[in-house]
Amino acid sequence: MKKECVFCTIKKEEKILETKHCYVYPDKYPLSRGHILIVPKKHYESIMAMPDEVLFDVIKTVKLMEKRLIQRLKVEGMDFRENYRPFVPESNLRKAHIHFHIIPRTFKDMIYRAKGEIKRKEISEKDKAWLIKKLK
Numbered sequence: 001m002k003k004e005c006v007f008c009t010i011k012k013e014e015k016i017l018e019t020k021h022c023y024v025y026p027d028k029y030p031l032s033r034g035h036i037l038i039v040p041k042k043h044y045e046s047i048m049a050m051p052d053e054v055l056f057d058v059i060k061t062v063k064l065m066e067k068r069l070i071q072r073l074k075v076e077g078m079d080f081r082e083n084y085r086p087f088v089p090e091s092n093l094r095k096a097h098i099h100f101h102i103i104p105r106t107f108k109d110m111i112y113r114a115k116g117e118i119k120r121k122e123i124s125e126k127d128k129a130w131l132i133k134k135l136k
């Protein structure tokens with residue numbers, strides 16, 4: 001646990017789900033409705049540092065959450081990703097505590113096709129509460 005780490009110190013009551021090794025949270029700056037994060041409880045800096053048992057717990061959680069997104073939010077498709085970019089200074093864009101994104105996608109969305117960077121708005125308290133309730 002690192003005191004200055006956003007994922008080590010995140011408010012646990014804002015979680016959607018807790019498993020033996022990880023938490024699921026709404027993304028703070030969602031790229032689409034239903035964008036969630038799967039965050040190992042322990043502070044690992046990369047996938048290479050994660051024990052297989054924790055990796056298996058993460059991937060089982062991905063399976064569960066993808067099912068819930070389809071069933072409960074009527075999501076059509078999604079990206080599952082992790083950004084390992086140790087060359088970027090730690091900031092709002094990069095966290096040293098590994099986490100995995102599930103980003104709901106549609107055929108027409110402009111994620112990755114927009115010119116320049118997409119303006120990401122912080123999730124509202126209302127939307128966060130709705131998502132937690134919906135996916136719990």
Ligand SMILES: [Zn+2]
Binds near residue numbers: 006007008044097
């Ligand atoms: Zn951490």
